[in-house]
Amino acid sequence: MDNNYYMRQALIQAQKAFEEEEVPIGAVIVLENKIIARAYNQVERLKDCTAHAEIIALTSAFNYLGSKYLMDASIYITVEPCLMCAGALYWSKIGTIIYGADDEKNGYKRITKEVSPFHPKTKLIKNLLQDECRLLMQDFFFRKRK
């Protein structure tokens, strides 16, 4: 399986969020070619602004592995993580972060500018399948405004 495959799995999660009227962001965590966590944004359902896809996926992966580090794992996220999620990913020491669409309003880059918030050993791949990831977000906010 390649990066595109896993990002499409994250998109399936984002689609679930969309259907539940949550901001449509999804994430999967992969270790040794196996998906060990899948999650989507559940802020509205849980009335908990920390219930972002990435945080739920991380906690799920920690529980699955019984480890608080994910050095050999990769996370696929449909949208650029926010500052909270970037901070959580830092603590996890996750091996690779792959995200889809940029988030100019809430993405970590708005605050951190030149300084990377991630662990020095974490690899970062930006804008994979960004059009599909962004379109789902645009569609969501377009419908909300109507």
Added chain:
Amino acid sequence: MDNNYYMRQALIQAQKAFEEEEVPIGAVIVLENKIIARAYNQVERLKDCTAHAEIIALTSAFNYLGSKYLMDASIYITVEPCLMCAGALYWSKIGTIIYGADDEKNGYKRITKEVSPFHPKTKLIKNLLQDECRLLMQDFFFRKRK
């Protein structure tokens, strides 16, 4: 009750973390002069690097109130929040953040520099009872190094 009283309540939480061999950071959330959430760092116990005192306290307060915003509440944290917790506090729109000791290694200020990561309406009070808050941290790391 004044700010010092509530920070001492957060210190009681931090002391619990210390006794459980967790990095000794505690937090309480106060609404209308009532403590609605108390928490301490549980990263080791839960093997979950998102289980910081602030995140646990926030989720607890959201559950208690059935609301995902905390505009009228205050959080007392014994140590400067990390980037993840700063991001979570941003989302919560919490009214006031009061913290004790600075954290030069992991505090949000290391990454965000001049840009505030918090909500524009959030008030920030730094370094309340900072000596007591810092001594607990220093004692913890001194013992760990032995």
